Amino acid sequence: MVDVLYFAWVRERIGLPRETLATNAATVTDLIAELSAREERYALAFSDLKSLRVALDQKLSSFDAPLSGVREVAFFPPMTGG
Amino acid sequence: MRLSVQEQPFDAGAELNAFTAGVSGAGAVVSFTGIVRDLSGTLRAMEIEHYPGMTQSAxxxxxxEAMTRWxxxxALVIHRYGALKPGAxxxxxxxxxxxxxxxxxxxxFLMDYLKSRAPFWKKEIGLDGAEWVAAKDEDEAALTRW
Structure with a gap:
């Protein structure tokens, strides 16, 4: 099981801040494909990966990173702190 | 070193004085304060969302890195989240x-990295609708000088 978190407009498009999923996805890209196939709102949120960032266990990561052993995946737009 | 990620307002002057009083042997203290601006005069609030678990660690x-490199x-960082009014x-x-x-x-260096590597997202609540603030290419480019 993996916790998947969504922030900012990704959260608004998908319509929830977090969910716990059972998945066999090997990489982040696989997980995105799995979610996008599930419902239109996911496909919409993940339609442009250039405008998305991913963190694995609260560390910025890349879309081709493996998910094995990861407990928390977070998707969000580029950060706007400061 | 002190880091505070908080919803409530802070007093930048008092924080700076306390910080300065607490350092020994330093010949220089530099501070920066970021303020909610309202360029068009139509901003009602700035809503700042963050990723609680990751904000602190990032x-x-x-x-x-800043402590070691320089x-x-x-060093002190205070960053607010929640709904902020123009001028806050x-x-x-x-x-x-x-x-x-x-x-x-x-x-x-701290400012450049906080802008693009600390998990905060700003949303401008205007008189006629709300919009997420987009990250700027130049903010990402600013990291390359470090």
Missing amino acids: ISAIMD SLSD QIMMVATASAHRLAAFEAAE
């Missing part, structure tokens, strides 16, 4: 060092 890592005596203080950074160049540079 900023701590950035501060650790041999700082001390969003965040502040302070650095203390033996010499001013290191303090200035480290403060700029």
Whole structure:
């Protein structure tokens, strides 16, 4: 099981801040494909990966990173702190 | 080193005085305060969302790097989240060092990294709708100088 978190407009498009999923996805890209196939709102949120960032266990990561052993995946737009 | 991620307002002057009083042997203290601006005159509020678990660890890592790289005596970061009114203080950074160049540079480094590597997202609530603030290419490009 993996916790998947969504922030900012990704959260608004998908319509929830977090969910716990059972998945066999090997990489982040696989997980995105799995979610996008599930419902239109996911496909919409993940339609442009250039405008998305991913963190694995609260560390910025890349879309081709493996998910094995990861407990928390977070998707969000580029950060706007400061 | 002190980091506070908080919803409530802070007093930048009092924070700076306390920070300065707490450093020993530093010849220079530099501080920066970020303020909610309202360029068009139509902003009702700025809503700042963050990723509670990651915010602390991401900023701590950035501060650790600044402390080491510029041999700082001390560093302070305060960053707010929640709904902020125009004119409100969003965040502040302070650095203390033996010499001013290191303090200035480290403060700029912290600001550049907080902008694009600390998990905050800003949403502008205007008189006619709300919009997420988009990250700027130049903010990402600013990281390459470090």
